[in-house]
Amino acid sequence: MVPAIIILAGLPFTPNSPRWLISKNRQPEALAALRRIRNKHANENGLCEREIIVLENSDTHSEKAPWSSLFNRSNRRRTWIALAIMALQQLTGVTFSSSYGPTFYKKVGLGDKAFTYAAINNGVSVVTAMIGMILFDTFGRREVTFHGCWIQTIFLCLIGGLGSKVNRTTNDTNGMIASFILYAAVLHATLGPAAYITAAEVGTVSLREKTMAIATAFNVVVGFVVVYTTPYLLSTPGANLGAKLGYVWGGFAGVGAIWVWFFMPELKGRSLEEIDEFFAAKLPAWRSHKFVSSGLTDVEVENKLQGMGTEHVEEIEMTEDKGRGSREKARN
Template sequence: MGRGIFAGKAAFANATPRLMLYCLIHAMGSVFFGYDGASFGGVQAMTPFMNKFGSYSATKKAYYLPSRTASLMNSLPLLGKFTGTVVVGPIIERIGHRRAMGVTCLVQIVGAIIQVTSNHAAQFVTGRFLVYTAVGLVENVVPTYQSEIAPAPLRGFFVGSIQLCLTFGSLIAGIVNESMSRRTDSSGWQIATAIQALPAVLIMCGLWFTPNSPRWLVFNDRSDEAITVLRKVRRQEDVDNGRPEMEIAAMRDEGQIGKREKGPWRDLFSEKNKRRTGIACSIMALQQLTGVTFSSSYGPTFYRSVGLADKAFVYAVVNNATSVVTAMMAMVFLDMFGRRTLVFHGGWSQGAFLIAIGALGRKASPNVHESNGIVAGMQLYTCILHMTLGPGAYITAAEVGTQTLREKTMALSTALNVVVGFIVVFVTPYLLAEIGAGLGYIWGGFAFFTSIWAWFCMPELKGRNLEEIDQLFEANIPAWQFHKFQTDGLSHDLAVLEGGKADAKVVEQLEDTERGDAVNR
């Protein structure tokens, strides 16, 4: 199919109020993902928190957080996140996205309660472990749900919202930490920690009104329920024209019905699926290797290392604020320009600014112009990251897997993302101490490599429905030819209809097919 489909007026006409509501309710899970990631960095620096869980220094006559305690509080939660990414696939396959999100919210709330009521560091670490288990779950549940319920021309818009919610959560965490840091009692860190549970409570209330993914329902032989869901989230004129039934017919045409057994983990590396698995894992690893964790976790520390300590937190807040704006832009650009295009141009652009940071920060005491250049480079690098590779990694990993392995593909790629992120977090302090701004050369090198990888290995999937994607990979064509490939069958015709370009002949063909399926049933 020619790729004239993009997120224009015709595409956004598919964004019905109920579709937006269902996606928004799930997207709020990414808010506590972003909040959790940024909140603890400020909480552990609060004096009452150190008084509660730290040790007393007779020399400094003050409490401090011992290195071992700080290390456990920061590293063990990543094991929880890894656990969440590993178990989430079977959970979704078994009980569906809706109930899986309910489980996620319960784990998040319990973890927050354990932290707030902690009297010992071990209890607080246990709470953080549970909270990050929920983060690992939500990192998979949200994008896979949105990718399966959204129409193809808007899949990038809705799944791309994960980056907006992440940065918004980080921004809220920064504001809350700044406000709570002024308190002299334990209520400051307790309130900042308790807010982690608020999005989970709101989501649980909203889940009463949200349906399961129609594809999950179809896969579990509940096609009538799937049609009911699609009738709720599609335009009335499309419902009147029988589009929900057409979508089910397209899934049936691609052999999605009748395969009720989800594929085992080993199938991820079969000859048929290893390319798709490799794409998902590669882009999620590259997201970390281009410095996303460095930007979010060590931004203030980096500014201090290049002599900008007095404005370090101000620059970090500005980073978060501008990232919210660029993440909003990404939601539109992913469907307008395509995932591959954004990641390709984002890679070399990030690389250029990271190399510039490394060059300008090579001096022990950079002058005012060099300092301004470092700040500008860091801001622009972060903006580009949140507009390109940041959301591009999630949408690609969510849509590239087969129906039988989609949850496991996403789970494996996010688990790898956690492992690589842990390595980045672990080595960054040592690299900052040794080479300072020279770290930009390392992340910049990976950013340039990302562009090369995107050109040769990353397929363009914008505007393609999930059934078309199966045809594209079965054709075994090079990544740079995906956008030219003409699919066929009902999935092709449905994509034309979704793009607002269907003529009477296409609609009639789809209706005839559905009538034939109805007779067969």
């Protein structure tokens, strides 16, 4: 409820997407929106105008591609990345940590304290998820996700190893609890949000919505399988693995680290056009951080800016004047 209220409260202050405005041939509004969200340096040095030129010469006006295009030669690598990382998020036990925390804590012998520790676990995960957003923008999606996967592997295997001991001590139990909380914290700071970020960024312009839609649907399907099987793996009747279930999720996390290294490209700071260029170049994921986009040359941009002249500026001023007039009327 609270997040929904916060989002609704922020909507009036959120400008329309410049890319969407350009697709509707509303360039003056697009430039005004871009100036609103860019810093002073970008506004004073003509960087916003340059960005508009690049967007105008991109694939912004392209028609939406059919669903079958998700799996053609040009796009199937992108679709595979989106589907794989969504499945990986579920297979490393995100539902196990968020939904079955109390059950796990009871299983390791916490009894009435299980709910308290589950609340602590969820609280820590919320905080680390926010920290994760900073990490992604600072170090990149690929780097953070890779390290997150192998760190999860360590904590999950610790849970499985300590839980396998026949004569478990209090220190062993405390070690499992600490490992579980730290595993969940790392998951929600790295792979958890990385799945949605990557699926949203990896699709081409004409397939972005469809790529995200099919990836989210696949995430739900894999999540359903995990939710359905976890009780049978964790308790009786079933495999009754208890803490040894950490080996299962830890195995997937280890595979995930390998997958990220070989298949997940770094998309941090890339425009949609640069991402298209990268996939067209068919470079391996581990070379993505070295990829340099060709794009429009500085000369081409300058020539287009000269043609742009004062026409856009005058239209923007008229648009902004109309906006101010409407706001003044609303106040009166």
